[in-house]
Amino acid sequence: xxxxxxxxxxxxxxxxxxxxxxxxxxxxxxxxxxxxxxxxxxxxxxxxxxxxxxxxxxxxxxxxxxxxxxxxxxxxxxxxxxxxxxxxxxxxxxxxxxxxxxxxxxxxxxxxxxxxxxxxxxx
Amino acid sequence: xxxxxxxxxxxxxxxxxxxxxxxxxxxxxxxxxxxxxxxxxxxxxxxxxxxxxxxxxxxxxxxxxxxxxxxxxxxxxxxxxxxxxxxxxxxxxxxxxxxxxxxxxxxxxxxxxxxxxxxxxxxxxxxxxxxxxxxxxxxxxxxxxxxxxxxxxxxxxxxxxxxxxxxxxxxxxxxxxxxxxxxxxxxxxxxxxxxxxxxxxxxxxxxxxxxxxxxxxxxxxxxxxxxxxxxxxxxxxxxxxxxxxxxxxxxxxxxxxxxxxxxxxxxxxxxxxxxxxxxxxxxxxxxxxxxxxxxxxxxxxxxxxxxxxxxxxxxxxxxxxxxxxxxxxxxxxxxxxxxxxxxxxxxxxxxxxxxxxxxxxxxxxxxxxxxxxxxxxxxxxxxxxxxxxxxxxxxxxxxxxxxxxxxxxxxxxxxxxxxxxxxxxxxxxxxxxxxxxxxxxxxxxxxxxxxxxxxxxxxxxxxxxxxxxxxxxxxxxxxxxxxxxxxxxxxxxxxxxxxxxxxxxxxxxxxxxxxxxxxxxxxxxxxxxxxxxxxxxxxxxxxxxxxxxxxxxxxxxxxxxxxxxxxxxxxxxxxxxxxxxxxxxxxxxxxxxxxxxxxxxxxxxxxxxxxxxxxxxxxxxxxxxxxxxxxxxxxxxxxxxxxxxxxxxxxxxxxxxxxxxxxxxxxxxxxxxxxxxxxxxxxxxxxxxxxxxxxxxxxxxxxxxxxxxxxxxxxxxxxxxxxxxxxxxxxxxxxxxxxxxxxxxxxxxxxxxxxxxxxxxxxxxxxxxxxxxxxxxxxxxxxxxxxxxxxxxxxxxxxxxxxxxxxx
Numbered sequence: 001x002x003x004x005x006x007x008x009x010x011x012x013x014x015x016x017x018x019x020x021x022x023x024x025x026x027x028x029x030x031x032x033x034x035x036x037x038x039x040x041x042x043x044x045x046x047x048x049x050x051x052x053x054x055x056x057x058x059x060x061x062x063x064x065x066x067x068x069x070x071x072x073x074x075x076x077x078x079x080x081x082x083x084x085x086x087x088x089x090x091x092x093x094x095x096x097x098x099x100x101x102x103x104x105x106x107x108x109x110x111x112x113x114x115x116x117x118x119x120x121x122x123x
Numbered sequence: 124x125x126x127x128x129x130x131x132x133x134x135x136x137x138x139x140x141x142x143x144x145x146x147x148x149x150x151x152x153x154x155x156x157x158x159x160x161x162x163x164x165x166x167x168x169x170x171x172x173x174x175x176x177x178x179x180x181x182x183x184x185x186x187x188x189x190x191x192x193x194x195x196x197x198x199x200x201x202x203x204x205x206x207x208x209x210x211x212x213x214x215x216x217x218x219x220x221x222x223x224x225x226x227x228x229x230x231x232x233x234x235x236x237x238x239x240x241x242x243x244x245x246x247x248x249x250x251x252x253x254x255x256x257x258x259x260x261x262x263x264x265x266x267x268x269x270x271x272x273x274x275x276x277x278x279x280x281x282x283x284x285x286x287x288x289x290x291x292x293x294x295x296x297x298x299x300x301x302x303x304x305x306x307x308x309x310x311x312x313x314x315x316x317x318x319x320x321x322x323x324x325x326x327x328x329x330x331x332x333x334x335x336x337x338x339x340x341x342x343x344x345x346x347x348x349x350x351x352x353x354x355x356x357x358x359x360x361x362x363x364x365x366x367x368x369x370x371x372x373x374x375x376x377x378x379x380x381x382x383x384x385x386x387x388x389x390x391x392x393x394x395x396x397x398x399x400x401x402x403x404x405x406x407x408x409x410x411x412x413x414x415x416x417x418x419x420x421x422x423x424x425x426x427x428x429x430x431x432x433x434x435x436x437x438x439x440x441x442x443x444x445x446x447x448x449x450x451x452x453x454x455x456x457x458x459x460x461x462x463x464x465x466x467x468x469x470x471x472x473x474x475x476x477x478x479x480x481x482x483x484x485x486x487x488x489x490x491x492x493x494x495x496x497x498x499x500x501x502x503x504x505x506x507x508x509x510x511x512x513x514x515x516x517x518x519x520x521x522x523x524x525x526x527x528x529x530x531x532x533x534x535x536x537x538x539x540x541x542x543x544x545x546x547x548x549x550x551x552x553x554x555x556x557x558x559x560x561x562x563x564x565x566x567x568x569x570x571x572x573x574x575x576x577x578x579x580x581x582x583x584x585x586x587x588x589x590x591x592x593x594x595x596x597x598x599x600x601x602x603x604x605x606x607x608x609x610x611x612x613x614x615x616x617x618x619x620x621x622x623x624x625x626x627x628x629x630x631x632x633x634x635x636x637x638x639x640x641x642x643x644x645x646x647x648x649x650x651x652x653x654x655x656x657x658x659x660x661x662x663x664x665x666x667x668x669x670x671x672x673x674x675x676x677x678x679x680x681x682x683x684x685x686x687x688x689x690x691x692x693x694x695x696x697x698x699x700x701x702x703x704x705x706x707x708x709x710x711x712x713x714x715x716x717x718x719x720x721x722x723x724x725x726x727x728x729x730x731x732x733x734x735x736x737x738x739x740x741x742x743x744x745x746x747x748x749x750x751x752x753x754x755x756x757x758x759x760x761x762x763x764x765x766x767x768x769x770x771x772x773x774x775x776x777x778x779x780x781x782x783x784x785x786x787x788x789x790x791x792x793x794x795x796x797x798x799x800x801x802x803x804x805x806x807x808x809x810x811x812x813x814x815x816x817x818x819x820x821x822x823x824x825x826x827x828x829x830x831x832x833x834x835x836x837x838x839x840x841x842x843x844x845x846x847x848x849x850x851x852x853x854x855x856x857x858x859x860x861x862x863x864x865x866x867x868x869x870x871x872x873x874x875x876x877x878x879x880x881x882x883x884x885x886x887x888x889x890x891x892x893x894x895x896x897x898x899x900x901x902x903x904x905x906x907x908x909x910x911x912x913x914x915x916x917x918x919x920x921x922x923x924x925x926x927x928x929x930x931x
Contacts, residue, residue, distance in 0.1 A: 027162060028155035029143075032139070065160035065165070069168050072170040073171070075888075082837075094160075100154060104136070114129040115129055
């Protein structure tokens with residue numbers, strides 16, 4: 001159990017780190033790629049575990065990055081909120097971004113983990 | 124089973140990537156791209172840092188140069204050569220306003236469908252193409268590029284803009300590109316030409332010829348002339364009444380009988396510019412100022428937008444040192460001052476757009492009737508690309524008058540209506556040369572020499588110089604017309620109906636150092652009946668008189684006084700007409716609420732202040748009265764109605780018992796009372812619809828600065844500023860003083876200015892809307908002219924050091 005939790009955490013951090021690296025070269029969909037690689041490499045077993053580990057990795061990356069930029073106190077964050085349903089501001093903008101990133105990474109991870117299962121490759 | 128799972132997860136992942144990568148009807152932005160912190164809108168967040176410096180290599184720069192930004196983020200370009208200054212103007216303007224520059228020229232050139240998927244946008248693109256905007260820009264560009272100075276200047280400016288664009292990655296794109304999901308394309312000289320044509324359209328593109336013809340047919344000739352008179356001398360023209368004009372008038376052939384329309388026509392769906400596009404300007408001689416030197420003022424009235432139409436800048440190079448408001452997308456300063464002179468512009472409001480009915484020989488439309496014979500037409504095929512990948516091909520027939528904007532393929536499906544448009548902006552011209560010379564002018568002679576290059580839009584160019592001269596010229600390329608020519612739809616087959624000659628430019632109305640000690644214009648008529656040319660147009664009747672009376676009455680004027688006049692909120696229309704309406708109103712028929720509201724009006728001092736309710740009550744009353752007076756003209760076909768000034772004149776004459784006025788208005792007392800009640804009801808409805816808000820003038824007028832994409836999130840509403848469109852402080856709805864400038868000539872030129880918005884076009888920047896409050900409160904900022912030999916670093920906050928090199 002403890003082993004599984006540690007492995008999940010490692011996968012989360014790995015997906016976040018990979019997503020960050022890929023973001024220098026590739027646009028938003030690189031999150032799905034990072035999740036895919038994470039799912040394939042780690043394959044925790046079980047839909048929930050693979051999805052959630054990658055989800056949190058993607059979420060962490062976009063959420064923390066967004067929160068850092070919020071520190072600029074730019075008037076942009078008030079204004080952009082008005083473009084989106086519900087008029088989210090500040091923290092919520094970063095949170096929504098995080099959720100989108102998490103979804104991309106999560107489903108990417110499920111795809112990667114399932115492919116690994118099919119190919120019979122060992123962890 | 125595992126294979127099915129793989130397919131499902133892969134499909135969901137790809138679907139998510141697709142979904143987040145493009146806009147949808149319920150979420151019109153590509154959420155994945157937009158929300159990505161490494162590339163999306165987050166990268167447009169700007170920290171409000173006061174100080175900084177930067178070094179940039181820029182290809183094509185001849186000598187090292189510096190751009191100092193002052194505390195309002197105005198760039199002061201100190202360059203070593205003329206072409207460098209324009210290259211850097213292109214660069215720094217694009218740095219702050221790239222998206223606006225490109226969006227505006229796409230709108231002007233009928234290309235917005237490429238970035239916005241909307242049938243109304245496509246329709247508007249067709250209108251701009253069929254109006255000949257692109258064709259006109261191409262023709263003028265050919266002229267601009269034949270002149271070495273303007274060719275080099277345009278090339279340098281374009282190079283500068285493209286130097287900025289070449290540095291950009293997706294992360295750096297202005298947020299509007301990310302919203303609409305497209306990318307900037309290279310700037311070209313043609314785009315600069317299109318921008319200038321857009322200004323010509325905004326200021327001369329308004330037309331009511333069809334409606335005017337329908338109005339004529341709705342009544343008799345005598346009444347029509349009474350309702351729409353040639354403007355009487357009492358309206359205080361730009362060139363004072365009584366001025367004598369001593370020149371030989373250009374002869375044109377005039378029809379034997381007055382030309383009048385014969386049939387009522389359907390409405391045309393035409394992209395009308397704002398009816399109140401105009402301005403104020405004046406220059407006061409040293410004889411009327413405390414300093415003994417002239418003071419010049421200008422405030423152009425245009426749509427209030429984010430980003431602002433104007434961009435403040437200083438351009439300094441050997442032989443050039445000028446400051447003022449520039450147009451993002453075009454080099455030079457348009458309204459401003461240098462070390463010797465100051466100048467400003469207001470719209471001439473002359474009628475330089477006419478319609479010609481065309482008869483084609485047959486369905487092929489290869490020939491049209493002209494002067495008893497058939498003349499060959501030309502074809503131009505417009506390819507309008509759309510965001511969805513499709514291209515609409517639109518064939519436009521061109522006659523010697525101009526493009527046939529309305530025909531069986533567009534706007535005329537209900538009737539076989541072929542209308543060609545003759546527009547002064549279609550003439551090839553080089554307005555840039557005027558400003559090239561004006562930016563360097565040293566005296567009145569230089570000012571006059573610069574004007575001959577300015578064709579369209581006709582402008583009243585006010586001038587003041589260090590050596591004490593003041594002057595004003597109504598400058599433009601104006602057609603010499605016979606009385607009534609162009610006021611209705613003309614016969615395209617009749618040579619007598621076409622523009623036969625241009626008024627020689629030295630015969631345009633102008634005056635220098637008049638006895639009264641000031642020159643001024645506020646879009647009123649240029650001259651009285653002694654000016655020998657037709658001055659048909661749409662003219663202001665209130666601001667001009669208020670300005671002239673105010674300047675006439677005062678001596679020892681200071682810049683502070685002039686600033687007060689620019690912000691004047693006196694409602695002359697109310698002052699002149701309240702007593703008449705007060706007499707007409709049947710107060711015994713008013714409810715208690717209505718009586719109370721009328722009491723507020725009766726106590727009003729006719730100042731349209733933002734915090735008062737009386738201006739709103741007056742506005743609602745007179746709007747209802749205007750509609751009721753002309754209710755019988757609300758027929759099936761569109762008609763032009765007499766303007767509010769003329770309406771008031773007609774009512775006054777009826778009240779005085781003038782039997783020469785045809786009166787379809789009925790009992791005026793009944794009308795005035797009914798209108799007051801309706802006005803009050805409208806205000807109450809307005810309040811209910813706006814959450815119980817009180818109808819202060821600020822709330823009811825709702826002066827707003829709207830983002831070009833009409834995004835409420837990027838706009839500002841209910842700005843508490845007084846005034847109205849026919850008041851000197853012409854703030855009204857989404858329209859008003861887009862730039863205010865006051866310049867005091869003297870041993871040291873001093874200037875003040877402000878516009879509602881900010882230097883940056885980035886909604887993520889502090890300098891996006893930082894001036895709104897000060898503008899609303901009538902404040903001004905000192906306009907700083909940095910001395911290239913002795914830069915006052917205390918006035919600067921950021922510097923970019925440029926040197927020539929390879930593009931980054």
